[in-house]
Amino acid sequence: MFPLCHWWWLKMKHIKDEEFIRGNIPMTKFEVRVLTLALLEIEEEDAFLDIGGGTGSISIECALNGARVHTIEREEEGIELIGKNAHKFNVKINAVKGSAPDDLPEDIRFNKCFIGGSGGNLSSILKYIDSHLAHGGIVCANFITIKNLNEFIELLESHGYKNIETRLVQVSNMDRLGLLKANNPVFIIRGTKP
DSSP states (O other): OTTTHHHHHOOOOOOOOSSSSOSOOOOOOHHHHHHHHHHHHTTTTEEEEESSSSTSHHHHHHHHOOOEEEEEESSSHHHHHHHHHHHHHHOOOOEEEEEETTTOOOOOEEEEEEEOOOOHHHHHHHHHHHEEEEEEEEEEEEEEHHHHHHHHHHHHHTTEEEEEEEEEEOOOOEESSSSSEEEOOOOEEEOOOO
8 A cells, every 4th residue: 555645646636527528428437536546656657558448537637647548448439538538638648449458459568557447358358458567567447346346356366466455435425405416336446467
């Protein structure tokens, strides 16, 4: 575990949900995004892969903090939103339309990776990640189902990943009437390649 006083935490830039251009594509919400980014320990010059890019919220914040970002998204609307948000926040994102891992390039290497969507291909995605992730690199994933959570933990363990951490984040926000509206609970899992 890392203390929150590290210099990189102090440099992190965070964007509120309403600042992103949105559509019908799911987006990692602010509170979950902040914790996910903290667990990824994004630093300048990191090579980062975002699997299931959605609206690009995770990718955008990683790029704003100096990472070189590759993302893959299977929905055309998602690719368009990633492009619009990258333009809005003036960052460069190398976005690929397709499904992971089949449409991911073989020639990229990275030291940080986020899985926001797996399309039911967790096993083959982790196999791809493991062959392209630098030693000591971090992989982090968000899931809303216990089934995917358990499968991913088992995959990390079977590939020898260390420092596996799991959190459940459940957030409620108060609306203008004073009523609390709950977001879906999200599991966040992080592991380090030995």
